[in-house]
Amino acid sequence: MTSVARSLPFPTEVIVGDKLSISIGPQHPGSGHFRIIVVLEGDIVSEAIPDPGYVHRGAEKMCEFRNFVQNVPMLERTTLPDANGIIFPYILAVEELMGIQAPPRAQYLRIISAELNRIVSHLYWLGIYGVFLGHSTMFLWPMGDRELFMDLIQTVGGTRVTPSYIIPGGARNDLPDNFKDKALKAFGYFERRLKEYDRIFFSNPLVLKRSQGVGVLKRSEAIALGITGPNLRGSGLKSDTRKDEPYSMYETLDFDIPSYPDGDCWARGMVRFHELYWSMQIIKQAVEKMPSGPFRSRLPLLTARAPAGEAVARTEAARGCMSYYVVSDGTSKPYRVRVSVPSFRNMIGIPYLLKGGHLADVPAIYWSLDYWPVEADK
Amino acid sequence: MSTSLTGEQGLADAVKAAFGDKVVGIKSKSKRVKITVDKDILPDVARFIRDNLDFDHLISVDGTDYPKDNTIELIYHITSIEKEEQRKYILSLATKLPRDSPVSPSLIQVWPAAEYHERETFEMLGVTFTGHPKLEKLLLPDDWLDIPPLRKEFRLPGR
């Protein structure tokens, strides 16, 4: 078993010369199901090695044994806070393979559910980011206000986290009658709350000291490293799949892509902070513009076959550009599903940005990338 | 070479013009172009795509196992960020590798983002990338001794 011993990345000596290596994760309050091996030189990180795989389930392999529709509940479990966003491109790819198109109302319903999930995911991120910086109130306020949007998701999809709401050919069910009132009430409250979030956290000078100029990702590096999502926009690039390659009905909606040129933890946080606002605007418009009519095509769910072929589809999930590559061989089960998740693409930024930073900045930088270990491990 | 491309066909034509017959096949549909090349010229085509066509943003690297043809198809999905009008395209750069000894040149020099994607493809499909600085297990357990799990002969228990 020499290969096993060799592949263990953790050095056997605790202190090598002046260096001290510590293991952040997988059982550490500042990590998820994930490990970063941090080699310290004094208080400065001289090397950081990410070690994912603790929650790897083989979603890509499991996809090959399920129908196109049966994959939906399984695939959306890779990212619980963003269940609708993560399944969206899979649905688009399967629809492209099957050659069907969802009715317009269904496309708006998808936008609503995906944007609700984006808010929930960003609020979750904000809560953890707050507590990683030691700000206990910023942990519990977003977690509490998240309840509003979990409630809305439950109103739409029936469950709070994994509604399996969007399926090939449309959406499972229509909006309930009271959704609009409920949503407008929640958005009114939350828009006022966002100002308080700004006062207590994003404009708090101590938070600025902790996050400004920390973990700077330059524009060119962000492109070369393939960073995506809010992290890319935090580096000064106005790139969002919703604008770059409008899918569903995003081209009919009027919204802005927040972007900050700084590239530091603060900029990445501010991008997400503004996206909270814009997601609410998108939902408001979608509810207004939604045409009446069917919201689901009469697709036989269990026996739906796709002709042989392949399709690539991408959408903007909460953590960035989410894309699926689906190959079909003409049966009712996909031949190959490649899940390309934003967290896996952003993981390369972790060792890159941690290097040269302080030990205290490790959780701040790590979580400012919004790395979701379960999503990356698939 | 300054590119004045119009649509998917323009992209395909540019690659075709530069590499001629070495390009095995080109498929294009709305906003998607798939270019299949021989693995020897893979780095050259990649450099060409990055430098001349401005496809600078790697989305993913993946492979599909085709036991019937005895090949593994390796695909790089690339998009563009710097050129705004090109952002809507996804260009797939594919190559066919023999299933018995799948070896391919690493494109980490062209797109540094390929590092972890190639490591994942290495452990999941057994494709060896020459020139990769650290080709080790990433997601699988360190004591994984079975065949690469995304090969088609790897069966899930009970399926």
Added chain:
Amino acid sequence: MSLVRGVFVAFVTALRQLFRRRMTLRYPEEKLEIEGEGFQYDAKKAIGIPGYKGRHILFLDKCTGCQLCSIACENIADCIEMVTVEKKDFPAWVVPKQLAAAATFPQNKKSLWPQIDFGSCVFCGFCVDACPFDALYMTNEYELTSYTKEGLIFTPTQLAIPPKEVGKTVKFQVEEMEAYHG
């Protein structure tokens, strides 16, 4: 100076929160009121009716034992199993009134019924979508805990029982600057 001012603004923001109501739902004492009757599916129109995806309810007068729910669940959670229950084995109070006099269930000749293991159910509701006879719906009941794994397996009899009444329920209230359960 901006530092002191910024910290002071944050301080005042936190202070204001002292005069607002709390968000917490004190769960065992008060339960959230769930709107609607649960997730249902209109097989004729092929549309879902929005609702909470809780425990299933089985309508004994509609189920034909066609196994479609079981097939739909096959690769998702593998939690629906078809079991045979004769009519005489059902307690009288779960049998619908119009069928009480009959010797068997006329629509379900083989007496095949779904039995759901809620230990592995993921509450996706695809079985409800799959049922062509509107015999399987979902309800608002979500308190399904049991001391044993077997206790989570709901037999057709248990599935036919309407959801039990929950105790005191509260609504989620959203006001101008505060959200609370009450």
Added chain:
Amino acid sequence: MSEPTDFEEFLKRVVTIVFWILLIVPIIVLPLLFFGSEILQALQLLVNANSIFILINKAQNPFLAFELMDSLGQGPCIATATYQPSAGCNPTFFRIVIFPGFTFVALLTLWLGWFERKLAAKVHMRYGPLYAGRISGVLQPIADILKLLGKELIIPAKADKPFFIAVPLLTMGISAALLTLIPLSERVYVVPPASASLGLLVLFAVLGFYPIIILMGAWASSNKFSFIGGLRALHQLVSYEIPWFLAVLGVVVLTSSLDPFQIVRAQSKIWFIVPQFIAAFVFLTATLAELERIPFDLPEADTEIVFGWLTEYGGMFWGILFGLSPFIKLYVFSGLFTILFLGGWLGPAFLPPEIWFILKTFVVITVIMFSRVFNPRIRIDLLIRVGWVYLILLAVINLFIAVGLKAFGVL
């Protein structure tokens, strides 16, 4: 009370009753046991009509009431028998152990912990302790202590055991030692005014042990996170302690005394927070750092280094190191702030001075506690920068102000 409906309800009530008993026993039953004979004597005295008036006169004044309780010690009483039984009337033991000494502060700090949790919970939109004791979780501290006492004391296999065990005890000792130097009023104190002329100096001298003990514990744990936490504690010490001393120095210059009694007496005209507001700010900031509270809880930064130097301590060790000792220190420094800047026990006469002191201290404690709900944790380099550049600068400016005020005879 209705009949318990089921077994769980029955258990719940039993536990609640036990909690109330545990609360009542130290307050009522233990004094009865300890001072039983004296109380009997007092009852006998009550029968004697002549002495009733004396007793009532004494009992009106809380301090004299304590004196009374102590001076009755003629019989075979444990409290007085252990300490100078022949002298009879000696309040020192009582002062150290009961009031205003350790027991009083320990009970106070227990409920300070409860108060902090309720305060933070209110800002966090949640309830905090709720169930133990029926009235918004008021018995939660007792429940916590019972839980911690029931836990196994785990000592890591590679730890340096004597030092590892010594650290909680030493920390406790230092906290208790600090406590003796905080008088509640002119008549309620542990260290009498006659021997308190160097009070502040002794306090800071005792405090100097603290980071060394932290480092000792960190090193003895043989854990990398503990070690980093210990080093951070040392860094924190050098960055806050000097501005802290300088801030106190301003007050010392104004009063020409290191005696807490003298300092309070000097504030009869004006509280020092008015002329010395810079010093008060610096002192409060440095106090946050000393107490390892957010935004300066770097040695325990849980998301960075697990729990810092406390990582390996569990059970009642943790209870002492994280529960009791920091809260006693919180009381000590809030009391010190009250003495130095808020006029100590001075106040309108409708309340006794001891109550004034406790009220002011409580306000300071609340302010310190509240800082954790709106601040993040700062980084070690920022802390050192804040300490060495800004706070020292402010403290020196303040010192000049103090010297100026003294030189021109304003105060």
